[in-house]
Amino acid sequence: MKRNTIVAGSVSRRALLRGLVTCAGLYLLPATTLAAVSESSNSAIAFDSNALIIARGSLLLYRDRDRNWITLPEMSAGSILTLATHPERPGRVIGGLDTGRIVLSVDGGKSWDVRGQGLPKAAVTAITTAATNPDTIYAAIRGDGLWQSDDAGQSWVFVMDRPWLANAERDLTALSSVDLATGMGGIWLYAGTDTGVTRVPDCFCRWQDVQPGDAMDALASGKQATPKVPLPEGEPVSALVSAVSRPATLYAGLPSGIWQSQDAGVTWLKRSEVIATALAVHPLRADDLVIVNNDGVLQSPDGGRTWTAIANI
Amino acid sequence: MSAVSPGSMVTGLMAGVGMALLFGVMDASAKPENLTFLEKPLTPEQIALGKDDYVEFCASCHGSNLEGQKNWKRRLDTGRMPAPPHDASGHTWRHSDQELFAITKFGVGAVVPGYESDMPAFEDVLSDEEIIAVLGYIKSVWSDEEREFQHNLNLKDGRAR
Numbered sequence: 001m002k003r004n005t006i007v008a009g010s011v012s013r014r015a016l017l018r019g020l021v022t023c024a025g026l027y028l029l030p031a032t033t034l035a036a037v038s039e040s041s042n043s044a045i046a047f048d049s050n051a052l053i054i055a056r057g058s059l060l061l062y063r064d065r066d067r068n069w070i071t072l073p074e075m076s077a078g079s080i081l082t083l084a085t086h087p088e089r090p091g092r093v094i095g096g097l098d099t100g101r102i103v104l105s106v107d108g109g110k111s112w113d114v115r116g117q118g119l120p121k122a123a124v125t126a127i128t129t130a131a132t133n134p135d136t137i138y139a140a141i142r143g144d145g146l147w148q149s150d151d152a153g154q155s156w157v158f159v160m161d162r163p164w165l166a167n168a169e170r171d172l173t174a175l176s177s178v179d180l181a182t183g184m185g186g187i188w189l190y191a192g193t194d195t196g197v198t199r200v201p202d203c204f205c206r207w208q209d210v211q212p213g214d215a216m217d218a219l220a221s222g223k224q225a226t227p228k229v230p231l232p233e234g235e236p237v238s239a240l241v242s243a244v245s246r247p248a249t250l251y252a253g254l255p256s257g258i259w260q261s262q263d264a265g266v267t268w269l270k271r272s273e274v275i276a277t278a279l280a281v282h283p284l285r286a287d288d289l290v291i292v293n294n295d296g297v298l299q300s301p302d303g304g305r306t307w308t309a310i311a312n313i
Numbered sequence: 314m315s316a317v318s319p320g321s322m323v324t325g326l327m328a329g330v331g332m333a334l335l336f337g338v339m340d341a342s343a344k345p346e347n348l349t350f351l352e353k354p355l356t357p358e359q360i361a362l363g364k365d366d367y368v369e370f371c372a373s374c375h376g377s378n379l380e381g382q383k384n385w386k387r388r389l390d391t392g393r394m395p396a397p398p399h400d401a402s403g404h405t406w407r408h409s410d411q412e413l414f415a416i417t418k419f420g421v422g423a424v425v426p427g428y429e430s431d432m433p434a435f436e437d438v439l440s441d442e443e444i445i446a447v448l449g450y451i452k453s454v455w456s457d458e459e460r461e462f463q464h465n466l467n468l469k470d471g472r473a474r
Binding site: 145158159160161162164167168169183184185186201203204205206208209211215216218219220 | 409463
């Protein structure tokens with residue numbers, strides 16, 4: 001099997017801007033760094049069309065579509081733990097704060113509006129916009145559950161308690177609206193927890209494991225559904241994203257590396273040993289990944305096989 | 314029980330009674346046009362039987378007004394979910410007839426394999442006809458909109474959007 005190669009992350013930002021691939025050397029990521037996932041600084045990343053926005057601790061970075069990096073003004077309302085954008089709302093960025101509010105920007109993060117009044121005052125650990133409705137936002141609140149807003153964050157309703165996995169309620173570490181039909185008149189929300197991936201239909205009927213095939217078909221035919229290859233059991237999920245352009249393509253960031261599924265989470269394949277604390281997929285290219293980890297910000301054009309450092313933060 | 318007979322209800326409908334008014338007075342003896350189960354129209358007798366069975370077998374958990382358990386969106390200390398409402402404020406109408414039948418007969422595990430819940434399986438308690446009647450009664454309290462939404466799930470064999 002091909003080892004993951006990574007472009008050195010220790011180059012300066014100026015060197016990065018001059019063109020990484022030509023001037024930086026390649027090295028193999030030492031296995032020892034793989035186990036070290038830092039919980040200390042939270043990070044979040046999202047594509048805004050071709051641009052990128054990154055939050056790490058109180059640091060906010062923006063890479064515009066011409067690939068210029070901008071350090072955005074610090075936000076007073078709190079630190080962003082999670083970010084969401086929507087392809088139909090270019091320039092609009094939504095952040096979930098450690099202080100339990102939602103912030104919304106319509107200028108790519110230069111200025112922010114505080115929303116989420118009415119949400120419990122606990123950290124927003126994961127947010128996503130509904131794939132099929134840009135003004136519907138889902139927010140996961142630590143120690144509480146899932147809330148939904150249909151007016152871009154102005155008003156919120158509690159929709160679902162936290163999932164129950166391995167004998168305990170679990171906070172969500174990641175949330176992704178997956179544009180695949182549930183059979184219940186809507187689409188899925190996939191979630192990462194500190195012990196694996198789970199999902200809930202957007203009717204919030206119930207949290208459930210990913211199942212191969214359709215349970216009703218299996219019930220009717222008495223036939224066994226196709227076997228599944230799940231993620232390694234019990235591993236915490238730090239990032240989970242569905243590719244907008246190919247919703248059945250999912251990426252998950254685990255301590256063991258970056259995993260990919262092409263069938264909405266029935267079978268998973270490890271694509272990389274690289275650790276990701278945050279992960280985003282280009283809205284038009286399902287193989288174009290960006291991640292944040294202790295080495296900085298890395299991009300992969302090929303679904304996680306090879307990586308290029310694009311910023312060291 | 315309302316004094317309006319199904320016959321006069323239909324006549325009233327023909328005469329152009331406003332829908333909002335109609336919902337206000339509708340009860341189990343009313344027979345909305347789109348009240349079917351697995352494409353078969355339900356009779357007022359079935360709905361009445363369904364209501365009796367509902368009161369006897371379902372109301373203790375799902376509420377005598379189909380309002381569900383208190384705080385039904387919050388997990389119980391056992392880790393399980395409370396019984397949701399069966400009226401339009403819940404999500405029963407987001408399941409196709411096939412799914413509703415399977416859930417009632419075999420429990421939620423029939424549609425979500427391995428799922429643990431307090432919803433009993435009524436396989437050994439109610440006949441298929443009674444299950445259809447109970448579910449028919451539940452459907453009779455939804456508005457036309459929910460019934461139509463739910464009917465579309467049925468048409469596409471539960472795989473609709």
